[in-house]
Amino acid sequence: MSQPVKVAITGAAGQIGYAMLFRIASGGLFGPDQPVKLGLLEITPALGALNGTLMELDDCAFPLLKGVTATDNAEEAFADADWVILVGGMPRKEGMDRADLIRANGPIFTGQGKAINAAAPKAKVLVVANPCNTNCLIAMSHAPNVPRENWFAMTRLDENRAKAQLAQKAGVGVSDVTRMTIWGNHSDTQYPDYKNARIGGKAATEVISDHAWLGETFIPTVAKRGGAVIKARGASSAASAANAALDCVRSCSQPTPADDWHSVAIFSDGNPYGVPGGLMYSFPIRTGGDLSCSIVPELAIDDDARRRIDASADELQKEREVVKELLGPAV
Ligand code: NAX
DSSP states (O other), rough: OOEEEEEEESSTHHHHHHHHHEEEHTTTOOOOTTOOOEEOOOOGHHHHHHHHHHHHHHHHHHHEEEEEESSSSSHHHHOOSSSSOOOOOOOTTOOHHHHHHHHHHHHHHHHHHHHHHHTTTOOEEEEOOSSHHHHHHHHTTTTTTTTTGGGGEEOOOHHHHHHHHHHHHHHHHHHGGEOOEEEEEESSSSSTTSOOOOOOEEHHHHHOOOOOIIIIIIIIHHHHHHHHHHHSSSOOOOOHHHHHHHHEEEHHHHHOTTTTTTTEEOOOOOOOTTTOOOEEEEEEEEEETTTTEEEEOOOOHHHHHHHHHHHHHHHHHHHHHHGGGGTTTTT
């Protein structure tokens, strides 16, 4: 058996953490032959709850799980991690707008960026905690030793939601939907790009003849799906978010199948689509044979798409402005 892969997770006692840990420990992330170690970070008051989760991990007797560290010390949790998944944060409370949430959560990512820089400079990092694009920018800015290519913010849940909507509308299985891009921010301004998506190898716009649905219903359904789940379930999307995080890490850790791509936010400097630099922006991404991620170039962008791509970039620039005092030297 190979050496264990270490995955560090923050907010490990939260809803998404709970939905994620057991799947990673059972081989659901790296496969049935890859041992894993976990580094779990929580705030001090949540360590008791995290201890209960540890007891359950013990009680699963997972053969692949070769060690768990549970702590309120970030450097200890991150030490020598191969992947760090930043899930922990403060949820939006009643009366808080997006800027309040950004200001409340920003400082967490200053400290965690520094801790990754010190304890796990070779790690790849996926930020899930919202606002995930801007939190990722803050953490990255405090980690000059960690290559910029190693930083990702999650839009995979949006991609998966978009694929499911298109598949249901077309009456096909989700694996028939490929080339699904989420452009921009993990927020209502995201652009789920059905115009470049394919269904069974054909343009989605050819397979789905109801263009009014594509233009008017599909995009807001995907963008507002999180709110719809909260309304129906009385709690936020935890299992599907955990699943998306695993999908995202996997897609960034293995070559992308020919003729497809995946969506994840990366640092926007030098992108081929005219998105301003200095942002964590979601693009169509292919992971190459050397496991580096690159933006799929030369996709058709019409005026409507351009407007949407720019609107999401504008929102991210405003978020960057809100946190400018929290940004470190690495951006
Ligand atoms: P929970 O409130 O259940 O869990 C968050 C956990 O983070 C708590 O256990 C809390 O103690 C811990 N925490 C708080 N501050 C911390 C710190 N400084 N260090 C370590 N841990 C800390 O939320 P949950 O439902 O698990 O959601 C977690 C985050 O994911 C939220 O920010 C949420 O908005 C975000 N989401 C992101 C999604 C995405 O697609 N990018 C979708 C799902 C989700 O909304």
